[in-house]
Amino acid sequence: MRTSLMLLLASLLAAPMTASAALRVVTTTEGLAALAREVGGDRVAVESLSRGVQDPHFVDANPILAVKLRDADLLVDVGLELEIGWLPPLVNQSRNTAIQPGGPRRLTAAAAVTVLDVPTGVVDRSRGDLHPGGNPHFLTDPRRGVQVARAIAARLAELDPPGAASYQARATALSTRLDAALARWKGQLQPLAGRKIFVHHRTLSYFLDWTGLVSAGEMEPRPGTPPPSSHLADLVTLARQQGIKACVVENYYDSKSDELVARLAGGAVVKIPGDVGGDPAASTYEAWLDLLVQRISAAVR
Numbered sequence: 359m360r361t362s363l364m365l366l367l368a369s370l371l372a373a374p375m376t377a378s379a380a381l382r383v384v385t386t387t388e389g390l391a392a393l394a395r396e397v398g399g400d401r402v403a404v405e406s407l408s409r410g411v412q413d414p415h416f417v418d419a420n421p422i423l424a425v426k427l428r429d430a431d432l433l434v435d436v437g438l439e440l441e442i443g444w445l446p447p448l449v450n451q452s453r454n455t456a457i458q459p460g461g462p463r464r465l466t467a468a469a470a471v472t473v474l475d476v477p478t479g480v481v482d483r484s485r486g487d488l489h490p491g492g493n494p495h496f497l498t499d500p501r502r503g504v505q506v507a508r509a510i511a512a513r514l515a516e517l518d519p520p521g522a523a524s525y526q527a528r529a530t531a532l533s534t535r536l537d538a539a540l541a542r543w544k545g546q547l548q549p550l551a552g553r554k555i556f557v558h559h560r561t562l563s564y565f566l567d568w569t570g571l572v573s574a575g576e577m578e579p580r581p582g583t584p585p586p587s588s589h590l591a592d593l594v595t596l597a598r599q600q601g602i603k604a605c606v607v608e609n610y611y612d613s614k615s616d617e618l619v620a621r622l623a624g625g626a627v628v629k630i631p632g633d634v635g636g637d638p639a640a641s642t643y644e645a646w647l648d649l650l651v652q653r654i655s656a657a658v659r
């Protein structure tokens with residue numbers, strides 16, 4: 359009797375300990391969540407504040423999200439003001455001071471990568487410059503994805519020293535897998551180097567940087583600004599002159615302008631998921647990148 363009671367007590371005590379043993383990692387996007395799961399394994403419980411089908415620039419700052427942040431052991435955000443419209447109020451509401459910018463439980467992924475598209479000259483967010491600090495869409499580059507994964511592994515190791523070796527080993531395994539995928543993708547893309555596409559928002563600068571494809575223009579004249587018809591007419595002229603056939607647009611955007619340009623230029627709209635989880639086939643970071651490579655390369659072939 360006494361033994362069974364002790365077993366019961368032990369199991370009651372063990373249950374919450376097992377649950378609290380996992381570090382609660384909250385990320386702003388599904389792409390960051392995927393990387394955190396890759397390096398964290400079963401030592402972490404990861405949750406993303408936005409879904410892969412959502413526009414990460416404009417997430418509804420629902421108070422439920424602040425509750426998730428209250429108990430977070432680590433918050434990983436993209437940075438470069440991608441989430442400036444919705445994350446700061448949620449972090450303040452959460453009253454979790456350790457996840458404030460610069461806090462011990464806050465990791466801003468942008469600090470781990472070299473940033474492209476840093477504006478020069480006058481930057482004015484009120485005129486539609488969504489990204490005054492540079493382009494935050496860096497996870498479309500697997501090399502930068504690995505850098506972010508390693509930064510997450512390093513921070514997890516600080517917060518959970520007994521897991522340090524596991525985090526490092528898992529980050530290295532991810533790096534090895536993505537290196538192999540990168541070689542495969544580059545082999546496939548190499549004959550297409552220099553082919554031109556239109557993009558909707560400036561989301562693919564990092565993708566173009568490693569694939570060798572080229573952006574001939576954007577539907578948005580400035581990041582975050584809706585296109586005037588004169589701008590679309592210029593793109594149609596350009597498409598006809600240069601034989602540009604693909605208008606690539608994330609599936610969270612209204613694609614009316616892309617459809618119009620594609621129709622008048624005799625090209626096609628290529629819809630892509632903006633992030634991991636933005637398409638049923640994009641369930642992991644590698645699967646998402648693979649889907650981008652397959653859809654875009656098919657359109658420019």
Ligand SMILES: [Zn+2]
Binds near residue numbers: 488559
């Ligand atoms: Zn953007």
